[in-house]
Amino acid sequence: MRRDGVLKAVRRAAEVLEEFSIRARIKEGYTRVDPAQLACAADVTVMFRPLDKLLGGFLRESDQAGIIVNILRPRGLVHMTCAHELGHFFLGHESTTDETVNIGTNSDPIEQQANQFAYSILAPRWLVVANMNLKGWTKSHLGDPSIVYQLSLRLGMSFEAMVWSLARLQFVSQSSAQQILANKPKALKLNALKNQDEFSRVPGDVWVLDIHDKDRIIEPAPTDRFVVDLPNHASAGHLWTVDELRCEGFTLEPFVQEARTVTRKDRSSIVVGGRGSDTLRYELVPVVDADGSGAGEAHRRTLIAMHETAPWSSSSESYEALSFSAEVDDLNEGLSRYERIQRLQRVRGLG
Protein backbone atom coordinates (compact mmCIF):
# COMPACT_ATOMS: atom_id res chain seq x y z
CA MET A 1 0.00 0.00 0.00
CA ARG A 2 2.74 2.41 1.06
CA ARG A 3 4.84 1.31 -1.88
CA ASP A 4 1.90 2.07 -4.18
CA GLY A 5 1.64 5.57 -2.76
CA VAL A 6 5.32 6.21 -3.37
CA LEU A 7 5.14 4.89 -6.92
CA LYS A 8 2.10 7.04 -7.56
CA ALA A 9 3.99 10.12 -6.35
CA VAL A 10 6.97 9.37 -8.56
CA ARG A 11 4.72 8.81 -11.57
CA ARG A 12 2.77 11.99 -10.88
CA ALA A 13 6.01 14.00 -10.72
CA ALA A 14 7.06 12.67 -14.13
CA GLU A 15 3.65 13.58 -15.56
CA VAL A 16 3.88 17.07 -14.12
CA LEU A 17 7.35 17.65 -15.57
CA GLU A 18 5.98 16.49 -18.91
CA GLU A 19 2.77 18.50 -18.69
CA PHE A 20 4.58 21.76 -17.97
CA SER A 21 7.30 21.18 -20.60
CA ILE A 22 10.15 21.35 -18.13
CA ARG A 23 12.52 19.74 -20.62
CA ALA A 24 12.10 22.83 -22.80
CA ARG A 25 13.45 24.96 -19.94
CA ILE A 26 16.52 22.75 -19.71
CA LYS A 27 16.97 22.89 -23.48
CA GLU A 28 16.92 26.66 -23.21
CA GLY A 29 20.03 26.41 -21.07
CA TYR A 30 18.74 26.24 -17.49
CA THR A 31 20.18 23.56 -15.26
CA ARG A 32 17.36 23.00 -12.80
CA VAL A 33 13.63 22.80 -12.25
CA ASP A 34 12.25 25.84 -10.47
CA PRO A 35 9.38 24.67 -8.27
CA ALA A 36 8.09 28.24 -7.82
CA GLN A 37 7.78 28.63 -11.57
CA LEU A 38 6.03 25.29 -11.81
CA ALA A 39 3.60 26.33 -9.07
CA CYS A 40 2.79 29.56 -10.86
CA ALA A 41 2.12 27.69 -14.10
CA ALA A 42 -0.21 25.38 -12.18
CA ASP A 43 -2.07 28.34 -10.63
CA VAL A 44 -0.76 27.67 -7.15
CA THR A 45 0.16 30.89 -5.32
CA VAL A 46 3.59 30.74 -3.67
CA MET A 47 4.28 33.06 -0.75
CA PHE A 48 7.69 33.41 0.95
CA ARG A 49 7.48 34.52 4.57
CA PRO A 50 9.63 34.36 7.68
CA LEU A 51 8.23 31.49 9.74
CA ASP A 52 9.23 30.24 13.15
CA LYS A 53 9.21 26.44 13.37
CA LEU A 54 7.55 25.55 10.11
CA LEU A 55 9.34 24.96 6.84
CA GLY A 56 6.15 25.53 4.94
CA GLY A 57 2.53 24.72 4.37
CA PHE A 58 0.06 23.89 1.68
CA LEU A 59 -3.37 25.49 1.86
CA ARG A 60 -6.58 24.98 -0.03
CA GLU A 61 -8.95 27.86 0.61
CA SER A 62 -12.15 28.21 -1.41
CA ASP A 63 -11.04 27.47 -4.96
CA GLN A 64 -7.50 28.71 -4.34
CA ALA A 65 -4.41 26.63 -3.66
CA GLY A 66 -1.40 28.24 -2.04
CA ILE A 67 2.02 27.39 -0.72
CA ILE A 68 3.77 29.26 2.07
CA VAL A 69 7.51 28.72 2.46
CA ASN A 70 9.85 29.78 5.26
CA ILE A 71 12.25 32.23 3.59
CA LEU A 72 14.64 32.12 6.57
CA ARG A 73 15.88 28.66 5.60
CA PRO A 74 18.81 27.97 3.22
CA ARG A 75 18.03 28.26 -0.48
CA GLY A 76 18.18 24.53 -1.24
CA LEU A 77 15.72 23.83 1.56
CA VAL A 78 13.43 26.61 0.34
CA HIS A 79 13.30 24.98 -3.09
CA MET A 80 12.78 21.54 -1.56
CA THR A 81 9.98 22.78 0.70
CA CYS A 82 8.28 24.41 -2.26
CA ALA A 83 8.54 21.19 -4.28
CA HIS A 84 7.23 19.19 -1.30
CA GLU A 85 4.18 21.42 -0.86
CA LEU A 86 3.63 21.26 -4.59
CA GLY A 87 3.50 17.49 -4.11
CA HIS A 88 0.61 17.90 -1.67
CA PHE A 89 -1.17 19.90 -4.37
CA PHE A 90 -0.58 17.58 -7.30
CA LEU A 91 -1.30 14.47 -5.23
CA GLY A 92 -4.65 15.87 -4.18
CA HIS A 93 -3.80 16.17 -0.49
CA GLU A 94 -5.60 18.38 2.00
CA SER A 95 -4.16 21.50 3.63
CA THR A 96 -1.15 20.64 5.74
CA THR A 97 2.00 22.09 7.30
CA ASP A 98 5.53 20.74 7.44
CA GLU A 99 8.34 20.99 9.94
CA THR A 100 10.52 18.62 8.00
CA VAL A 101 10.84 17.57 4.37
CA ASN A 102 13.71 15.13 4.84
CA ILE A 103 13.30 11.91 3.00
CA GLY A 104 12.98 8.98 5.36
CA THR A 105 12.36 10.91 8.56
CA ASN A 106 8.59 10.98 8.40
CA SER A 107 6.59 7.78 8.52
CA ASP A 108 3.30 9.40 7.55
CA PRO A 109 2.42 7.96 4.11
CA ILE A 110 1.13 11.36 2.92
CA GLU A 111 4.44 13.00 3.81
CA GLN A 112 6.42 10.19 2.24
CA GLN A 113 4.49 10.70 -0.96
CA ALA A 114 5.15 14.44 -0.94
CA ASN A 115 8.85 13.79 -0.27
CA GLN A 116 9.12 11.36 -3.16
CA PHE A 117 7.30 13.82 -5.38
CA ALA A 118 9.69 16.63 -4.38
CA TYR A 119 12.81 14.57 -5.06
CA SER A 120 11.37 13.38 -8.37
CA ILE A 121 10.60 16.97 -9.38
CA LEU A 122 13.95 18.52 -8.40
CA ALA A 123 16.23 15.63 -9.34
CA PRO A 124 14.63 13.36 -11.92
CA ARG A 125 17.05 10.82 -13.35
CA TRP A 126 17.13 12.46 -16.80
CA LEU A 127 18.00 15.87 -15.36
CA VAL A 128 20.81 14.56 -13.17
CA VAL A 129 22.16 12.67 -16.18
CA ALA A 130 21.81 15.75 -18.42
CA ASN A 131 23.83 17.85 -15.98
CA MET A 132 26.46 15.14 -15.61
CA ASN A 133 26.76 14.74 -19.37
CA LEU A 134 27.18 18.46 -19.90
CA LYS A 135 30.00 18.55 -17.38
CA GLY A 136 31.54 15.33 -18.61
CA TRP A 137 31.01 13.64 -15.25
CA THR A 138 30.45 9.91 -14.98
CA LYS A 139 29.22 7.88 -12.00
CA SER A 140 32.81 7.43 -10.88
CA HIS A 141 33.12 11.21 -10.46
CA LEU A 142 30.26 11.20 -7.96
CA GLY A 143 32.52 9.87 -5.22
CA ASP A 144 34.14 13.29 -5.21
CA PRO A 145 32.28 15.54 -2.74
CA SER A 146 33.33 18.70 -4.57
CA ILE A 147 31.67 17.43 -7.74
CA VAL A 148 28.53 16.48 -5.83
CA TYR A 149 28.55 19.98 -4.35
CA GLN A 150 28.76 21.55 -7.82
CA LEU A 151 25.95 19.27 -9.01
CA SER A 152 23.80 20.38 -6.07
CA LEU A 153 24.21 24.02 -7.07
CA ARG A 154 23.12 23.28 -10.61
CA LEU A 155 20.01 21.43 -9.43
CA GLY A 156 19.21 24.05 -6.77
CA MET A 157 19.32 21.55 -3.91
CA SER A 158 21.17 21.39 -0.63
CA PHE A 159 24.36 19.32 -0.62
CA GLU A 160 22.67 16.78 1.63
CA ALA A 161 19.54 16.47 -0.50
CA MET A 162 21.77 16.06 -3.55
CA VAL A 163 23.62 13.17 -1.93
CA TRP A 164 20.35 11.45 -0.99
CA SER A 165 19.05 12.04 -4.51
CA LEU A 166 22.08 10.28 -5.95
CA ALA A 167 21.64 7.40 -3.51
CA ARG A 168 17.93 7.25 -4.34
CA LEU A 169 18.77 7.00 -8.03
CA GLN A 170 21.39 4.38 -7.15
CA PHE A 171 24.14 6.50 -8.69
CA VAL A 172 26.04 6.15 -5.42
CA SER A 173 25.75 3.44 -2.78
CA GLN A 174 24.40 4.11 0.70
CA SER A 175 27.86 3.72 2.16
CA SER A 176 29.50 6.17 -0.22
CA ALA A 177 26.58 8.55 0.39
CA GLN A 178 27.54 8.51 4.07
CA GLN A 179 31.18 9.10 3.18
CA ILE A 180 30.35 12.05 0.94
CA LEU A 181 28.17 13.52 3.68
CA ALA A 182 31.13 13.50 6.03
CA ASN A 183 32.32 16.50 4.02
CA LYS A 184 30.90 19.87 4.90
CA PRO A 185 29.87 22.29 2.14
CA LYS A 186 31.83 25.01 3.92
CA ALA A 187 35.10 23.13 3.45
CA LEU A 188 34.22 22.45 -0.19
CA LYS A 189 33.62 26.16 -0.75
CA LEU A 190 36.90 27.18 0.83
CA ASN A 191 38.64 24.54 -1.22
CA ALA A 192 37.16 25.92 -4.43
CA LEU A 193 38.39 29.37 -3.45
CA LYS A 194 41.79 27.94 -2.52
CA ASN A 195 41.29 29.46 0.85
CA GLN A 196 43.36 27.73 3.51
CA ASP A 197 41.86 29.62 6.41
CA GLU A 198 39.08 27.44 7.72
CA PHE A 199 37.69 30.32 9.77
CA SER A 200 36.97 32.47 6.71
CA ARG A 201 33.37 33.37 6.22
CA VAL A 202 31.89 32.48 2.83
CA PRO A 203 28.29 33.61 2.96
CA GLY A 204 27.14 32.33 -0.43
CA ASP A 205 27.94 29.30 -2.52
CA VAL A 206 30.97 28.97 -4.77
CA TRP A 207 30.37 27.94 -8.38
CA VAL A 208 33.23 26.28 -10.19
CA LEU A 209 32.73 26.85 -13.90
CA ASP A 210 34.65 25.78 -16.95
CA ILE A 211 34.37 25.43 -20.67
CA HIS A 212 31.64 22.78 -20.19
CA ASP A 213 29.31 25.44 -18.81
CA LYS A 214 29.27 27.25 -22.13
CA ASP A 215 25.86 28.75 -22.94
CA ARG A 216 24.29 27.54 -19.69
CA ILE A 217 21.99 29.71 -17.63
CA ILE A 218 22.99 29.25 -14.01
CA GLU A 219 20.84 30.55 -11.17
CA PRO A 220 23.05 31.71 -8.33
CA ALA A 221 22.11 33.62 -5.19
CA PRO A 222 23.13 37.30 -5.06
CA THR A 223 25.88 36.44 -2.57
CA ASP A 224 27.38 33.56 -4.55
CA ARG A 225 30.92 33.64 -5.93
CA PHE A 226 32.27 32.28 -9.18
CA VAL A 227 35.56 30.69 -10.07
CA VAL A 228 36.41 29.66 -13.61
CA ASP A 229 38.90 27.03 -14.75
CA LEU A 230 40.15 28.10 -18.16
CA PRO A 231 42.48 26.35 -20.58
CA ASN A 232 45.96 27.60 -20.00
CA HIS A 233 47.82 28.56 -23.15
CA ALA A 234 49.91 31.22 -21.47
CA SER A 235 53.09 29.67 -22.79
CA ALA A 236 51.81 30.40 -26.30
CA GLY A 237 51.17 33.98 -25.24
CA HIS A 238 47.41 33.66 -25.08
CA LEU A 239 45.63 35.37 -22.24
CA TRP A 240 42.08 35.22 -20.98
CA THR A 241 40.07 38.36 -20.52
CA VAL A 242 36.42 39.23 -19.98
CA ASP A 243 34.64 40.74 -22.96
CA GLU A 244 34.44 44.35 -21.97
CA LEU A 245 31.56 45.12 -24.26
CA ARG A 246 29.46 42.10 -23.41
CA CYS A 247 30.32 41.41 -19.83
CA GLU A 248 29.96 44.46 -17.72
CA GLY A 249 30.37 44.20 -14.01
CA PHE A 250 33.05 41.52 -13.68
CA THR A 251 36.78 41.26 -13.85
CA LEU A 252 38.77 38.07 -14.19
CA GLU A 253 41.45 37.58 -11.56
CA PRO A 254 43.76 34.58 -11.62
CA PHE A 255 44.52 32.60 -8.49
CA VAL A 256 48.16 32.17 -7.76
CA GLN A 257 48.14 28.38 -7.62
CA GLU A 258 47.29 26.01 -10.40
CA ALA A 259 43.97 24.29 -10.69
CA ARG A 260 45.32 20.82 -10.01
CA THR A 261 46.15 21.66 -6.41
CA VAL A 262 42.51 22.25 -5.66
CA THR A 263 41.54 18.69 -4.98
CA ARG A 264 44.77 17.67 -3.31
CA LYS A 265 42.92 16.61 -0.16
CA ASP A 266 40.87 14.06 -2.02
CA ARG A 267 41.88 10.50 -2.44
CA SER A 268 40.97 10.53 -6.10
CA SER A 269 42.91 12.53 -8.60
CA ILE A 270 39.86 14.03 -10.22
CA VAL A 271 40.09 17.71 -10.87
CA VAL A 272 36.85 19.67 -10.76
CA GLY A 273 36.13 20.50 -14.36
CA GLY A 274 39.73 21.33 -14.97
CA ARG A 275 42.41 19.40 -16.78
CA GLY A 276 45.30 19.39 -14.40
CA SER A 277 47.87 22.00 -15.13
CA ASP A 278 46.22 22.60 -18.49
CA THR A 279 43.83 24.91 -16.78
CA LEU A 280 44.21 27.98 -14.64
CA ARG A 281 41.66 28.96 -12.03
CA TYR A 282 40.37 32.51 -11.99
CA GLU A 283 37.83 34.26 -9.83
CA LEU A 284 35.15 36.35 -11.47
CA VAL A 285 35.09 39.39 -9.25
CA PRO A 286 32.07 41.67 -9.47
CA VAL A 287 32.82 45.34 -10.00
CA VAL A 288 30.91 47.34 -7.43
CA ASP A 289 28.16 49.31 -9.08
CA ALA A 290 29.02 52.97 -8.73
CA ASP A 291 25.43 54.19 -8.79
CA GLY A 292 24.11 51.26 -6.78
CA SER A 293 21.60 50.41 -9.47
CA GLY A 294 21.46 47.10 -11.23
CA ALA A 295 18.49 45.77 -9.32
CA GLY A 296 15.21 45.08 -11.02
CA GLU A 297 13.87 42.55 -13.44
CA ALA A 298 15.78 43.76 -16.51
CA HIS A 299 19.13 43.30 -14.77
CA ARG A 300 18.43 39.91 -13.28
CA ARG A 301 20.23 38.05 -16.02
CA THR A 302 23.85 38.85 -16.70
CA LEU A 303 25.83 37.48 -19.60
CA ILE A 304 29.32 36.58 -18.49
CA ALA A 305 31.64 36.26 -21.45
CA MET A 306 35.38 35.82 -21.68
CA HIS A 307 37.82 34.97 -24.42
CA GLU A 308 41.43 34.23 -25.05
CA THR A 309 43.49 36.80 -26.86
CA ALA A 310 47.01 37.10 -28.12
CA PRO A 311 48.13 40.56 -27.02
CA TRP A 312 51.16 40.44 -29.30
CA SER A 313 49.04 39.80 -32.36
CA SER A 314 47.68 42.71 -34.33
CA SER A 315 44.61 40.78 -35.40
CA SER A 316 41.59 40.90 -33.12
CA GLU A 317 41.11 37.20 -33.60
CA SER A 318 40.25 35.39 -30.40
CA TYR A 319 41.12 31.79 -29.76
CA GLU A 320 38.94 30.09 -27.20
CA ALA A 321 35.85 31.68 -25.70
CA LEU A 322 33.43 30.95 -22.90
CA SER A 323 30.16 32.60 -22.12
CA PHE A 324 27.30 31.73 -19.86
CA SER A 325 24.48 33.60 -18.17
CA ALA A 326 23.84 34.11 -14.50
CA GLU A 327 20.22 34.67 -13.60
CA VAL A 328 19.98 35.71 -9.98
CA ASP A 329 17.68 33.55 -7.90
CA ASP A 330 16.76 36.38 -5.60
CA LEU A 331 14.51 35.00 -2.88
CA ASN A 332 12.63 37.78 -1.15
CA GLU A 333 9.68 38.00 1.18
CA GLY A 334 6.37 38.13 -0.63
CA LEU A 335 4.87 36.34 -3.57
CA SER A 336 7.16 34.36 -5.85
CA ARG A 337 8.74 36.35 -8.64
CA TYR A 338 6.62 34.55 -11.26
CA GLU A 339 3.43 35.34 -9.40
CA ARG A 340 4.41 39.01 -9.08
CA ILE A 341 5.25 39.31 -12.77
CA GLN A 342 1.97 37.67 -13.69
CA ARG A 343 -0.02 40.06 -11.54
CA LEU A 344 1.83 43.11 -12.83
CA GLN A 345 1.27 42.06 -16.42
CA ARG A 346 -2.41 41.38 -15.87
CA VAL A 347 -2.99 44.78 -14.31
CA ARG A 348 -0.93 46.55 -16.96
CA GLY A 349 -3.11 44.84 -19.56
CA LEU A 350 -6.18 46.50 -18.08
CA GLY A 351 -4.93 49.79 -19.54
Add this chain to the structure above:
Amino acid sequence: MNQEKAGSVGDQRTLLAQRLREAREYVGLSQEEVAMALGVSRPAITHIEAGTRKVDALELDKLSQLYGQTVQYLLTGESLKSDTRLAFLARATHGFSEQDLDELSRFAEFLRSSRGSKRRGST
Protein backbone atom coordinates in the same frame (compact mmCIF):
# COMPACT_ATOMS: atom_id res chain seq x y z
CA MET B 1 -13.47 42.01 12.68
CA ASN B 2 -10.83 44.64 12.65
CA GLN B 3 -13.01 47.45 11.42
CA GLU B 4 -12.08 50.86 12.68
CA LYS B 5 -14.59 53.42 13.85
CA ALA B 6 -15.60 55.87 11.16
CA GLY B 7 -13.49 58.93 11.74
CA SER B 8 -12.85 62.04 9.72
CA VAL B 9 -12.18 61.76 6.01
CA GLY B 10 -8.54 62.48 6.78
CA ASP B 11 -8.34 59.56 9.23
CA GLN B 12 -9.93 57.26 6.73
CA ARG B 13 -7.45 58.25 4.09
CA THR B 14 -4.57 57.63 6.45
CA LEU B 15 -5.90 54.18 7.23
CA LEU B 16 -6.47 53.41 3.57
CA ALA B 17 -2.90 54.54 2.93
CA GLN B 18 -1.61 52.25 5.67
CA ARG B 19 -3.52 49.25 4.36
CA LEU B 20 -2.27 49.89 0.85
CA ARG B 21 1.31 49.98 2.05
CA GLU B 22 0.96 46.84 4.14
CA ALA B 23 -0.78 44.98 1.33
CA ARG B 24 1.97 45.95 -1.13
CA GLU B 25 4.71 44.91 1.25
CA TYR B 26 3.01 41.58 1.91
CA VAL B 27 3.08 40.58 -1.75
CA GLY B 28 6.62 41.92 -2.12
CA LEU B 29 6.06 44.47 -4.87
CA SER B 30 8.13 47.64 -5.02
CA GLN B 31 6.62 51.10 -5.39
CA GLU B 32 8.28 51.33 -8.81
CA GLU B 33 6.66 48.13 -10.03
CA VAL B 34 3.23 49.19 -8.82
CA ALA B 35 3.65 52.65 -10.35
CA MET B 36 4.52 51.14 -13.68
CA ALA B 37 1.59 48.75 -13.64
CA LEU B 38 -0.79 51.61 -12.85
CA GLY B 39 0.80 54.02 -15.28
CA VAL B 40 1.60 56.62 -12.64
CA SER B 41 4.88 58.02 -11.30
CA ARG B 42 6.70 56.38 -8.39
CA PRO B 43 6.22 59.46 -6.17
CA ALA B 44 2.49 59.11 -6.82
CA ILE B 45 2.57 55.73 -5.06
CA THR B 46 4.63 57.21 -2.24
CA HIS B 47 2.03 59.95 -1.83
CA ILE B 48 -0.84 57.46 -1.95
CA GLU B 49 0.83 55.45 0.81
CA ALA B 50 1.43 58.61 2.83
CA GLY B 51 -2.22 59.55 2.51
CA THR B 52 -1.37 62.78 0.71
CA ARG B 53 -2.80 61.79 -2.67
CA LYS B 54 -6.29 60.58 -3.49
CA VAL B 55 -6.81 57.19 -5.07
CA ASP B 56 -9.43 56.96 -7.78
CA ALA B 57 -11.77 54.00 -8.14
CA LEU B 58 -9.98 52.58 -11.16
CA GLU B 59 -6.62 52.70 -9.37
CA LEU B 60 -8.12 51.08 -6.30
CA ASP B 61 -9.50 48.27 -8.42
CA LYS B 62 -6.09 47.66 -9.96
CA LEU B 63 -4.38 47.80 -6.57
CA SER B 64 -6.88 45.31 -5.22
CA GLN B 65 -5.97 42.88 -8.01
CA LEU B 66 -2.23 43.40 -7.59
CA TYR B 67 -2.35 42.94 -3.86
CA GLY B 68 -4.91 40.13 -3.79
CA GLN B 69 -7.14 42.06 -1.41
CA THR B 70 -10.78 43.03 -1.85
CA VAL B 71 -11.60 46.68 -2.52
CA GLN B 72 -13.88 46.41 0.50
CA TYR B 73 -10.93 45.49 2.71
CA LEU B 74 -8.69 48.23 1.36
CA LEU B 75 -11.43 50.84 1.91
CA THR B 76 -12.82 49.75 5.25
CA GLY B 77 -10.44 47.26 6.78
CA GLU B 78 -13.21 44.67 6.87
CA SER B 79 -11.68 41.37 6.03
CA LEU B 80 -13.01 37.97 5.12
CA LYS B 81 -11.45 36.60 8.27
CA SER B 82 -13.68 33.92 9.63
CA ASP B 83 -14.01 33.49 13.36
CA THR B 84 -13.32 29.83 13.10
CA ARG B 85 -9.61 29.23 12.90
CA LEU B 86 -8.35 27.26 9.97
CA ALA B 87 -10.14 23.97 10.08
CA PHE B 88 -7.05 21.90 9.47
CA LEU B 89 -5.13 23.69 12.19
CA ALA B 90 -7.77 22.60 14.67
CA ARG B 91 -7.07 19.03 13.67
CA ALA B 92 -3.35 19.37 14.22
CA THR B 93 -2.19 17.40 17.22
CA HIS B 94 1.01 19.32 17.87
CA GLY B 95 1.19 22.95 18.86
CA PHE B 96 2.02 25.75 16.49
CA SER B 97 3.99 28.81 17.46
CA GLU B 98 1.95 32.02 17.56
CA GLN B 99 3.98 33.49 14.72
CA ASP B 100 3.39 30.48 12.47
CA LEU B 101 -0.32 30.47 13.30
CA ASP B 102 -0.57 34.15 12.42
CA GLU B 103 1.28 33.64 9.16
CA LEU B 104 -0.90 30.68 8.17
CA SER B 105 -4.10 32.51 9.01
CA ARG B 106 -2.97 35.59 7.13
CA PHE B 107 -2.04 33.57 4.08
CA ALA B 108 -5.33 31.65 4.16
CA GLU B 109 -7.16 34.95 4.30
CA PHE B 110 -5.05 36.26 1.44
CA LEU B 111 -5.98 33.23 -0.67
CA ARG B 112 -9.66 33.69 0.10
CA SER B 113 -9.65 37.33 -0.87
CA SER B 114 -7.53 36.68 -3.95
CA ARG B 115 -10.36 34.55 -5.22
CA GLY B 116 -12.41 37.37 -6.68
CA SER B 117 -9.44 39.32 -7.97
CA LYS B 118 -7.88 36.45 -9.88
CA ARG B 119 -9.40 36.36 -13.31
CA ARG B 120 -7.53 33.59 -14.88
CA GLY B 121 -8.21 31.23 -17.70
CA SER B 122 -11.72 30.08 -18.39
CA THR B 123 -12.63 28.91 -14.92
